[in-house]
Amino acid sequence: MSRLSVSKAWDDTVRVLTHDGKLVTSVALALIVLPQTIAGVLSPPPTLSGATAPSWMSIVMLVVLILGIMGEIAIMRLALGRTSVGEAIAHGARRAAPALGALVLLGIALMVVLVPVLLIVGGVDGVQSLATEKPTPGAAMAVLILMLLCLFAAPRFQLVIPAAAGEPGGPIHLLKRGWTLADGSYWRLFGVLMLLLVVAIVVVLFVGQIMVGLVVRTAFGTVQPLSLGALIAALLTSAVSGLFGAGASVLLARMYAQLAGRSEPVEEVFR
Numbered sequence: 001m002s003r004l005s006v007s008k009a010w011d012d013t014v015r016v017l018t019h020d021g022k023l024v025t026s027v028a029l030a031l032i033v034l035p036q037t038i039a040g041v042l043s044p045p046p047t048l049s050g051a052t053a054p055s056w057m058s059i060v061m062l063v064v065l066i067l068g069i070m071g072e073i074a075i076m077r078l079a080l081g082r083t084s085v086g087e088a089i090a091h092g093a094r095r096a097a098p099a100l101g102a103l104v105l106l107g108i109a110l111m112v113v114l115v116p117v118l119l120i121v122g123g124v125d126g127v128q129s130l131a132t133e134k135p136t137p138g139a140a141m142a143v144l145i146l147m148l149l150c151l152f153a154a155p156r157f158q159l160v161i162p163a164a165a166g167e168p169g170g171p172i173h174l175l176k177r178g179w180t181l182a183d184g185s186y187w188r189l190f191g192v193l194m195l196l197l198v199v200a201i202v203v204v205l206f207v208g209q210i211m212v213g214l215v216v217r218t219a220f221g222t223v224q225p226l227s228l229g230a231l232i233a234a235l236l237t238s239a240v241s242g243l244f245g246a247g248a249s250v251l252l253a254r255m256y257a258q259l260a261g262r263s264e265p266v267e268e269v270f271r
Helices: 006-042 057-079 085-129 137-157 160-166 171-181 186-220 228-259
Strands: none
Touching (some): 006 057, 006 186, 006 228, 057 085, 057 160, 057 228, 085 137, 085 171, 137 171, 137 186, 160 171, 160 228, 186 228
16 A cells, blocks of 8 residues: 655645646536535525524535535546546546445444444433533533544545545445555544644634624625525635635545555646
């Protein structure tokens, strides 16, 4: 198994975005930014609208999630080279179901492992207190432990979606592949994960949501669905998250290319 060079993956990411930045952006706009914008216009965040989302928004958000996975896979396919936008999107559509299936199986496995931990550490009363505004100290400690366990497990499955973009196979194969690819490079993957989390918090959460929310609330007050304020807020928020997601997808694709043994220089894959 190849060892990961994060600096090489970063250099490759810069080259991909320099060479095919317009193509990557077009996919991100179509499959990530546009769906998120529509969802945001239909139901602005409670922090802006002061109202909870209607029940049917869960279906809308599921569609947005599926399209987002398609978009990520399509962008990763572009980052692996030798394809067009149309072929990348078609590839994303074909591989979205196995990738989503892998994520669902991973979620089920985590629940099987983490729920007993939650009950043991927090107790039944503590778990019930999580539904209130004042969780017990034991419940808070249990949630912290669960978050740390998920954080340390995540690098093992960080390359599941890139694997869906780069090779065939169903959900179980993708989970096994993600686990295997991390062999020998776990701590490098962990470092990249932490970096992406920090950037996501600063850029997506603080700039893309908090700052945009403050500006929109100042300009429009309470934001109603299907309003101009909802459109502006949704556009700005989804644009920030979409651009971040596109860049992260290219980086993960180039990391996958290294660990999967695709040793050709990135310049070669565009010829």
